[in-house]
Amino acid sequence: MSAAFPNLLGHAQAQEMLLRALARGQLHHAIMLVGPRGIGKATLARALACALLCNVAPGLGCGESSCGICARVLAGNHPDVDWLLPEGAAGQIPIDAARACHLRQQNAPYEGRSYVIVIDPADALNEASGNALLKAIEEPRPGVHFVLLATNMQAVLPTILSRSLPIRLGRLSDEEVGAIVRAKAPELSEERRRMAVLLAEGSAGVALELALDPALDRCLVVLREAIRAALAGPSAVFAGEQGPLWSAFSAAVQALAEAEAAAAAAAAEAAAQTTGKKRRQSAEKSKDEKSEKKPKEAPVHQRWVAGRLAELWTLHLRERTRGREGLPGMPRLDLSASAIVRQIGILQRFVGRVERNASVRLLLEQTLLELGEAA
Numbered sequence: 001m002s003a004a005f006p007n008l009l010g011h012a013q014a015q016e017m018l019l020r021a022l023a024r025g026q027l028h029h030a031i032m033l034v035g036p037r038g039i040g041k042a043t044l045a046r047a048l049a050c051a052l053l054c055n056v057a058p059g060l061g062c063g064e065s066s067c068g069i070c071a072r073v074l075a076g077n078h079p080d081v082d083w084l085l086p087e088g089a090a091g092q093i094p095i096d097a098a099r100a101c102h103l104r105q106q107n108a109p110y111e112g113r114s115y116v117i118v119i120d121p122a123d124a125l126n127e128a129s130g131n132a133l134l135k136a137i138e139e140p141r142p143g144v145h146f147v148l149l150a151t152n153m154q155a156v157l158p159t160i161l162s163r164s165l166p167i168r169l170g171r172l173s174d175e176e177v178g179a180i181v182r183a184k185a186p187e188l189s190e191e192r193r194r195m196a197v198l199l200a201e202g203s204a205g206v207a208l209e210l211a212l213d214p215a216l217d218r219c220l221v222v223l224r225e226a227i228r229a230a231l232a233g234p235s236a237v238f239a240g241e242q243g244p245l246w247s248a249f250s251a252a253v254q255a256l257a258e259a260e261a262a263a264a265a266a267a268a269e270a271a272a273q274t275t276g277k278k279r280r281q282s283a284e285k286s287k288d289e290k291s292e293k294k295p296k297e298a299p300v301h302q303r304w305v306a307g308r309l310a311e312l313w314t315l316h317l318r319e320r321t322r323g324r325e326g327l328p329g330m331p332r333l334d335l336s337a338s339a340i341v342r343q344i345g346i347l348q349r350f351v352g353r354v355e356r357n358a359s360v361r362l363l364l365e366q367t368l369l370e371l372g373e374a375a
């Protein structure tokens with residue numbers, strides 16, 4: 001059995017390599033974990049930080065909640081682990097945060113043997129914030145470790161890239177993703193988990209997001225009705241508000257709006273609890289005002305449902321090209337391989353246009369007609 005961090009599934013090769021380097025005391029001071037979204041780069045960064053700081057199992061990290069160090073690292077509040085995250089509309093790591101880290105590392109570490117700086121993602125470092133850290137990344141003090149996360153190495157500043165050691169993390173197997181989803185969300189049904197794993201294509205983060213998405217069931221109903229409408233043609237596409245397609249669409253959009261409003265109300269409530277009664281009263285008042293009238297369909301929610309619909313439809317078609325059944329509960333489709341390719345192309349164009357289009361419904365109608373013709 002190869003060496004592995006506690007409770008960390010997948011990426012056996014990367015885990016073994018990092019643990020061997022730790023055991024020899026030769027861990028590179030700037031590791032760059034490279035791989036697609038949701039495959040566990042941040043999880044591995046946390047495991048690495050535990051290994052560098054834990055006193056119960058030095059060089060491995062015990063990962064136990066009884067260990068004050070690991071518990072704080074895993075919860076994201078250990079003083080010797082700093083996360084540099086993007087801020088603002090530009091989504092970049094601000095120079096102030098980078099400078100603070102640079103100053104900090106000159107006196108690091110505070111409590112333990114190491115000071116770990118996680119840069120998530122590395123391509124959010126711009127020229128200014130990258131330069132502020134360059135010296136530290138090049139010649140860090142003993143015990144200072146950088147862990148850079150990247151989905152796209154090409155987007156990382158060359159000066160940063162050349163000073164770090166990339167470790168590529170591949171997609172996880174369906175078994176690994178399934179095991180991670182089971183561990184993190186044991187309450188989910190077997191069917192729901194299997195579907196999320198299937199859709200996530202080797203990304204545990206995406207699988208969890210899908211499996212826990214409360215709107216997923218409604219979006220599956222929209223997909224079923226959309227496939228039916230595309231097969232039936234204009235009469236079903238233009239069946240109107242009361243038709244099965246558009247009533248399912250409206251229900252999904254409304255459920256999304258309600259979930260968002262509930263989350264906002266919960267956040268307001270939480271804020272009220274910390275700042276006193278006054279705000280709580282106003283939060284309750286705004287909640288009452290909202291529940292009085294049915295919320296209007298906002299384009300942002302329509303786009304979200306339409307985007308999820310296209311994503312599910314594409315994955316359903318991909319599954320079919322692999323000779324598998326596809327998503328559960330969908331109408332039977334007997335499409336040729338070339339028809340599937342055409343349909344996937346139409347769905348991709350739809351995704352590209354829906355962000356810029358003023359009327360989501362009009363665009364969706366037009367797309368459904370095209371999909372029907374391409375069948």
Ligand SMILES: [Zn+2]
Pocket residue numbers: 050054055056057061062063064067069070071
């Ligand atoms: Zn520990």
